[in-house]
Amino acid sequence: MDLQELETYFRSLDRSFFVESDMKKYATLDEPLPIGYGQTISQPSLVLEMTRLLSPEKDSKVLEIGTGSGFQTAILAKMSGKVYTVERIDKLMEKAKKRLETLNFTNVYYKVGDGSMGWKEYAPYDRIMVTAAARVLPVELVNQLANGGRMVIPIGPPDLQELKLITKTENGVIQSKTMGMVRFVELKGQYGWTKE
Ligand code: SAM
Numbered sequence: 001m002d003l004q005e006l007e008t009y010f011r012s013l014d015r016s017f018f019v020e021s022d023m024k025k026y027a028t029l030d031e032p033l034p035i036g037y038g039q040t041i042s043q044p045s046l047v048l049e050m051t052r053l054l055s056p057e058k059d060s061k062v063l064e065i066g067t068g069s070g071f072q073t074a075i076l077a078k079m080s081g082k083v084y085t086v087e088r089i090d091k092l093m094e095k096a097k098k099r100l101e102t103l104n105f106t107n108v109y110y111k112v113g114d115g116s117m118g119w120k121e122y123a124p125y126d127r128i129m130v131t132a133a134a135r136v137l138p139v140e141l142v143n144q145l146a147n148g149g150r151m152v153i154p155i156g157p158p159d160l161q162e163l164k165l166i167t168k169t170e171n172g173v174i175q176s177k178t179m180g181m182v183r184f185v186e187l188k189g190q191y192g193w194t195k196e
Helices: 003-012 021-026 044-054 071-079 090-102 139-144
Strands: 033-036 039-041 061-065 082-087 108-112 125-130 145-155 161-168 174-182
Touching: 003 044, 003 071, 021 033, 033 090, 044 071, 044 125, 044 145, 044 161, 061 071, 061 139, 071 082, 071 090, 071 125, 082 090, 090 108, 125 139, 139 145
Parallel strands: 061 082, 061 125, 082 108, 125 145
Antiparallel strands: 033 039, 145 161, 161 174
């Protein structure tokens, strides 16, 4: 991944475009902000850090779980080949899709559903980014990760999680490293903290 390109694009992206009017005045803060439906747009410095860890290449096929506002999606779409993004709240997905289309991204594919089960139809993925806190490492996501691939996923209870970097070697061996502590909203669904 070209780190310079990532940082330049990250700095050029106006976060106020991704939040509702009452939150726009806070968009430059390095803080998560509410986006409705009990969800948040993540802290910008964490988005940057997680993208660095994921390290997508220009031809990577990326699966993103938790589209939210579409802010992280835009960065992934800029830095990789194709992005398959899954969000469980249809109203959030509708707004995110509109924003990403306004930004002229044509390499993003959208699905409303339980992303903890991945998106089997288009697997395997070179990179998987999860932006909500999982209860355990979802076996479906591990199975949908390509050999030589990388996954970034917060795992742990709703108040504090370990940020995990999962790698799959060319021979299919799974390795897991804890890269720090983070606080994300909970992943729901099969591998989340609540089913609904
Ligand atoms: N990356 C997003 C952004 O840049 O705005 C922020 C994501 S927000 C912290 C987490 C998102 O994950 C929420 O929009 C939430 O609805 C979604 N989510 C939670 N559980 C999910 C699931 N099982 N499948 C898909 N999306 C899920």
